[in-house]
Amino acid sequence: MHVRWLPRHAAYLPVWQAMREFTEARTADTPDEIWLVEHAPVYTLGQAGRPEHLLNAGGIEVVHCDRGGQITYHGPGQIVAYCLFDLRRRGLFVKEYVEQLESVVIDTLAQLGVPGARRKAGAPGVYVPYDPQRAGYDPHGGDLAKIAALGIKIRNGRAYHGLALNVDMDLAPFLGINPCGYEGLATLDLRSCGVACSVGEAGEHLARRLTAHFDR
Template sequence: MPLNRPLVTVVRAGRHSYTAGQQLQQHLAKSDQILDPPSKFRNYLVLQEHDPVYTVGLRTKEYTAADEDRLRQLGADFHRTDRGGLITFHGPGQLVAYPILHLRQFKLSMRWYVSTLERMVIETCRQLGVPSATTTKDTGIWVGDHKICAIGVHGSRYVTTHGIGLNCCTDMRWFEQIVPCGIEGKGVTSLSKELDRSVSVPEASEALLSSFASVFKCRLQDRADDKPAGGGEISSTIK
């Protein structure tokens, strides 16, 4: 595999609060990295699960303090974010992946980035046995009229943050309290529901790593020990 492909460091963050996840994201995408030459920017792919939380994107204005209180009373946190998209849920059993990439090392186009992110999720679902996952006119990845993966990203000075939430073995009852992503008349699903078996976050993570390396045409290494991460097109240790 060509060594000139971009290198992406995989951070397996485990389960934590949404606040902790945002602090980690901000640390990895810190401004002093962005000011360096783009070729020196260290790209990351953060894999994590969140404690129950509802998040809304930049376009969501209609959620009031009363709405926020109602959702918090269910036992979930609530956050307003700078990502695109409307309201969604993150929680145990959902793989949340944040690619923190400098697009000058890939392609200088947010449209390309979102499209490639979509193709990566579709390939991940295919590897796991859900070949019908696809895009529609609505955001996210769908199986029929049911969303299996939410996508909401942010870009600043060609550096991407936020990412995807892929339902693996998520408790779907959390979504009954909202209109996911503001799309009326459609539902949500998970890998476990589609495959009629339990699909864990670690299992989905390995498929996602393989798909990410292949679709983004990059090399992956683990942050902990700088050893190759996941399957597919993986690099040897290079810092």
């Protein structure tokens, strides 16, 4: 498996186009790749994305893309891991693949001392304990806030897009949307959870976990 870092603050559209071109051109022997990137600010709506979930773009670029899911935000301080995997070759079904991506994020958070969890069926991603009264992370909190989003596309048995982990970012743009289509869904980053970690360090953690998990 190859791991590549893309230029910092890369625009979304060229990276999306490059993922599609890679997926179309690959053969049965093409090694899988992980692309790590910290995007310039952008809202992306998935194939089923409903425009009413965009509340206030505030001048941020909006892109309709071909991944699954609703609307999310990418920007500085967030690490995105694009997983260009041949699921057919790996014998993985889509539901199983999504669950494994979530497990990788949960394991990465555990390594950093943060308890992560799935929320519920139909709401892919990873969440952390949250206290709505304090509007902050609480390991004993009774609610959940989203810290990582997932969205994938499968073409001819091959996956692209992937996951995004909030590291140390301005979370205000999430207030301009219903994150992943859920009104009032709180979002946090690693910094909010008391973890001092750079985007580069978080990316290396994720890449190691992804490689170890999928190259078993």
